[in-house]
């Protein structure tokens with residue numbers, strides 16, 4: 232280990248050092264070809280093998296069933312805010328040609344799901360974009376600092392899409408990994424429509440722990456730049472009934488779908504319809520190989536739970552002393568993005584400067600909400616988490 236600072240940033244974020252070292256070699260010579268990874272053809276057999284292998288590593292570690300395809304694309308989570316609407320509205324059109332304005336159900340639990348709703352309204356202006364639940368209405372401060380109770384969700388009987396964000400990166404709000412109880416996703420309240428059009432934004436929690444009810448999802452989406460690799464790669468897990476002929480849907484009146492956004496195009500071309508993000512894919516494959524060696528998502532689930540518990544315990548100590556305040560209700564707290572306030576005039580700046588001086592970097596909260604945000608993605612080790620906990624202890628002792 233070098234003595235680089237610890238990067239607790241929310242994304243792009245820390246990557247394992249051994250992967251950085253390996254990738255540096257790959258920049259000069261990828262897979263023994265003598266050609267660097269940023270230079271090699273995306274159609275070379277070495278790179279197409281890398282794409283296949285990345286897919287297999289995800290399939291194996293997340294236990295993705297054969298009903299679902301794993302696709303790689305670009306445009307980030309934001310690109311998918313648009314693409315899921317277009318693809319799933321097209322699917323609905325093929326299933327129900329006579330329904331002019333389908334229901335699109337959104338669960339709003341933070342800034343990112345709120346953005347997804349706004350994009351749905353742009354992409355499908357005639358659809359009935361509904362809020363199935365809004366966490367703010369269950370918050371004393373009318374903020375994204377809690378999750379709706381199980382009985383607060385009102386889904387449509389047969390929506391074209393049901394959308395939720397598993398981990399809200401800005402607000403530090405995450406559904407629990409439990410089947411039910413406080414903070415759990417309302418699995419039992421979902422409509423009984425057969426194949427659910429359920430879409431999960433896993434941008435900031437992908438590969439950090441198993442995905443509950445993965446097989447029930449129509450689409451799981453994630454940018455690579457938190458737990459997996461550099462920005463520029465977007466990963467999709469799409470149930471095969473959602474790989475629809477978007478042109479046939481357009482002929483029935485649905486909105487045309489840009490060819491690179493159509494899930495079917497991605498699937499039939501093996502994610503190589505056009506030039507993919509070659510370098511991010513390669514680095515992601517290195518991260519996933521390493522993760523497999525360590526024990527996969529099960530290993531990370533245990534480690535990430537311990538890391539989060541330690542950090543929240545340190546914040547609780549600060550609360551007891553009247554110096555810190557956790558921003559999120561206990562049952563809604565994220566393992567990945569831990570957010571809190573430092574109380575007292577000028578104290579936040581002092582806290583950040585003290586952390587920086589110890590090489591603990593990038594802990595300022597998102598500009599829209601302020602405060603402190605410490606991101607504990609997979610590449611942050613327990614030892615690095617302990618350094619942050621230790622620093623909080625020192626700060627509180629002052």
Ligand code: PMP
Nearest residue numbers: 307308309310343400434435454
């Ligand atoms: N969803 C979530 C949960 C995110 O954290 C982010 C990015 N931080 C996005 C969507 C948007 O992703 P991108 O910046 O890759 O478009």
